[in-house]
Amino acid sequence: MSLLEVESINTLYGDSHVLFDVSLHVEENEVVALLGRNGAGKTTTLRTLMGALAPRSGTIRLDGRPIQGLPPEKIARVGMQLVPEERAVFGTLTVEENLRVARLTAPNGWSLDRVWEVFPRLKERRTSRGRTLSGGEQQMLAIARALIRDPRIILLDEPFEGLAPLIVQDLIALTRRLAEEGRTIVVVEQNVAAVLSFAQRVYGFNNGHVVYEGSAAALRADPAPMRAFMGLAA
């Protein structure tokens, strides 16, 4: 049994049907990338997994337990943690307060000291308000806020978007380290090359359908299938 099993979910966003019978699975300690053009349904998939959107039909099981239709706070307590695209750092709260909010309902989560070890930069800025952080620092805080809860699965939505190249390198290194430590991660990212450097498996999305499934190694060796879902004609 996989850690996460998603069976033919359909999600509507307002009046538009966004996900069509999406099925996927994620094993323990695995890093899975969801790739596809903008608007292909990747972010919607993550938001549906987290419970921020309710699927119209289909099942989602985490550790064998059905979680579809539950509110986000219940799903978070089962061990799923989304790091949203817009980061959603609390701007009027300090770095430390941001982390403390996250830890409130995770009794077995990390200590602050453990977070400071992984993110020395955040320790330096622990009393700064979220809105004063740089984009890269905000992204680190967003990831740290997920890690402090010590979740079973982390969902990373576009972690490298809109950041300077040097910061992106730092974040790639961090993500790779998490992968090597055996964290289970589902990542959505446009920077395909970066993602393929640490992901083990890939799902390709197009128009709300899963159109490809394969190993990252295979894609690295032969990128041809990517044209079907990344969209640049040769």
Next chain:
Amino acid sequence: MPSTAVLLSQAFNGLALGSLLALVSSGLTIILGTLGVLNFAHGALFAVGAYTAFVMMQATQSFVLALLGGCAVMLIIGFAMERLVIRHFYARPDEDQILVTYGIGMVLVEGLRTWFGGNSQRVPVPSWGTGATKLGFLVYPTYRLQLIGIIAALLVGLYLVLYRTSVGLVVRAGIENAGMVGILGIDVRRTFLFVFAVGIVAVGLAGMLYAPVVAVTPDMGASFMVQSFVVIVLGGLGSFPGAIVGGLIAGEIISLTSAFNSAYSEVMLYGLMALVLVARPQGLFGTEGRV
């Protein structure tokens, strides 16, 4: 030009009124900031607080017991309002929220009128608050001084709850982004219930504390509500520090203007509000308006 003594005593009146407005407005503003609901029943709840003090005072003869009992009553009303009505309106347009809270306010006021009649009631000043106190430069009613102190203590208490407890942490996070709070495993609806009840207790306490100073009538809260709207516009919608500073500014404007010409005190207040809305719509402390 009024004498220094008149100005000083008016400044004190302004402080008393301002602190009261700060308490009323802080309840209004944390509800607005967290839940996004502008509570048009706030004035009615002020009156409910005052009547609760009246009933409890008659029953127990102790002002302190009356305050404690009153808080319990306000808490129950707050819970009931949120559970039965308000929570169904989080996703509805602003206009519907305003209308339904206005309706609740109407029902509460008319309920008071039906129960107690339209005539005004008196709540005695507590025994420890009678008489006047000499402050060297002026003689001032003791209870009004105590009122300022009690409200200051309550506001400090509210500050500590908001800024030093984990519940407060959740509330402040929720004001910014309730969705993300849910994603971090926290039941936002319970937080909303808590915030709403705290806001109702705050305005109820203001009504109870003010009851010994004025005639208690069913309509007594209306002007406080409108003034507290001005306060939160001045301070920035949803800002707790803004409610306190805005409350004090409003109180002083009303009191000091009436030292010169009482006819213009309220006019000045609304004039200032118009100015703020044109020049700085986000208020003194708001980073951005909700609209």
Next chain:
Amino acid sequence: MLSRPLRAAWPELALLVVLLAAPVLLPPLGFSHDLLSRALNWALFGLGLDILFGLAGLLSFGQAAFYGAGGFVAAYLLVSGLVQSVWLAFLIGTLAAGLFGLAVGWLAVRRIGIYFAMITLAFGQMAYFVQNSPLSDYTGGENGIAGVPVPVIGFGASAVRITAGLPMYALLAATFFLGFVLARRIVHSPVGLILKAVKENTPRVAMLGHDVPAYKLAAFTIAALYAGLAGAMLGSFQSYMPPDAFALETSGQLVVQTIVGGVGTLVGPLVGAALWLWLRDNLQLIPGFGSLWKLILGVAFIGLVMGLRRGICGEILHRWRQRGEAARLRAAKARTEAIEAAAALGDAVPPHSPSEVALPEVTLPMPRPVIDGRTAHAEIALEAQGLARHYGGLKAVDGVSFQVRRGSIHAVIGPNGAGKSTLFKMLSDEVSPSAGAVLLFGEQLTGAGVTEATQRGVAKSNQLNQLFLNLTVRENLRVAALARARGRFRLDLLAPVQGRADVEAQVATMLGVLDLGMRAETRVGVLAYGEKRRLEIGMALATSPNVLLLDEPLAGMSPSERVATCALIRRIGRSCTILLVEHDLDAVFDLAERITVLSEGRLLADGPAEVVRRDPAVQKAYLGAAPDEAAGEGTAIVGAMHEPA
């Protein structure tokens, strides 16, 4: 059978019958002539609120300010002897309230929702206190003004005084009737349709080229005029002008009456007022019932807001209409389901395959804005000059320059976060650039605002549908076409909305172009997603633009719908310059002659489609770049890491 114009006027006729019959039939039921007169006065007051809230969606808690202003101005003029004629005093009072409304509205209409309610409430209170103290020499302060005379008809010995009772009822009934007829004309005028659209989706109305604040201010001022007239008549009819005309409770009572009676129905305020006054006058007489009536009314009001939101008249009208329209609605929904099912299955929905049918040019009946051919850049439709937009430290768009040739289909592409949406918003002047400018046929567009941009011939369709869901397809298109026909703002309150031949011809043409002819009278909320997407494009086109900006026109469409929409875009492109952002690159390379590529806020490539397609930098931007050697084989796809300059 009634003739056509008579049938169209059935609400007026029905009201006339009710107003004539009421003083005869209703008094035995507890409605005295005095009660009916007061109800009519409230109803006249409420007509204004119904236009403001029911039509334009603006909830005011400060209408008492204008009721009081009209009342006190008229009463003061009469009692002080400055004006002899009661009729003239009515007129001056009404106009004074209108002027006051214009001033308050100027501040208030820029805000919505909570802010709007609070501003109106605060100005209402301010007016109350101004009457009460600073102006008490004129207004009598807390005492009000007593001895306001009643109006007189005729001169000298033959003059008739309109006294309380039946004569006053007749006067108020006649005034309300005229007010109602006028209000209905306003509702069915172009201004009425635009206000309805404002209530549904304010930003879209502005995008279509209508001056939204001006229309809202018009509604606000109309409401104040109604309130002023009602206030002026109040003093005269009870020969006393009470200060509580200015009170908050007056504004509140008006809101409650209007909602209970049925907002947006124009007769709702009358029914609500009659009910309120009847309950008060009759229930108060029952011992032990005293103030209970208002409590009961309050509970009923909460129930109405929570559940049945239409109010008494609204509910009756709704049920009446539903009877006739239920079958049509069912048919419309069935069609929608069929279209969506077909789209989900991937079947081709259009009855004819568009690629095989010869595609005629789209000729719009309404002229596009004239382009001055003498200017140097007449062949460059749109030009971005060093456009930049910074949000804090983030440079969403950073110095982008390119040109869109007249008559071409031009695409902007780029990976997520490249700044396309921000760029597009600057091109239509929804967002002002931090630096740089947009030129339309060589003339500066930047700084004009989105409404003016549309008026000058740049229209935009949105990535997410911005339609008026409760209006029909025809009405949606009409709102768009009216913007071209009438300009930014026009106060044609009495013109019928379907009265412009050019607008109707434009709408008819658009219905054909969009293949929505069968859906013309269907509420847009019921349409299938693909139809809504088509209409979204059609709304922009219906403003007869020279340049059409399409933001992800294919978003969310099924494959067959994509084919049909691409054909539509190509058709439109024969007579109109098109600039589009789209993620479906197959469609982009199929449609566009020239392509501009953005990456990380900067211009990466710009040129003919074939050249851009082969550009290695573009490929790299799309697949991303590995940051270091550890990316291993990842680099094999995209080549060595190379940051675009």
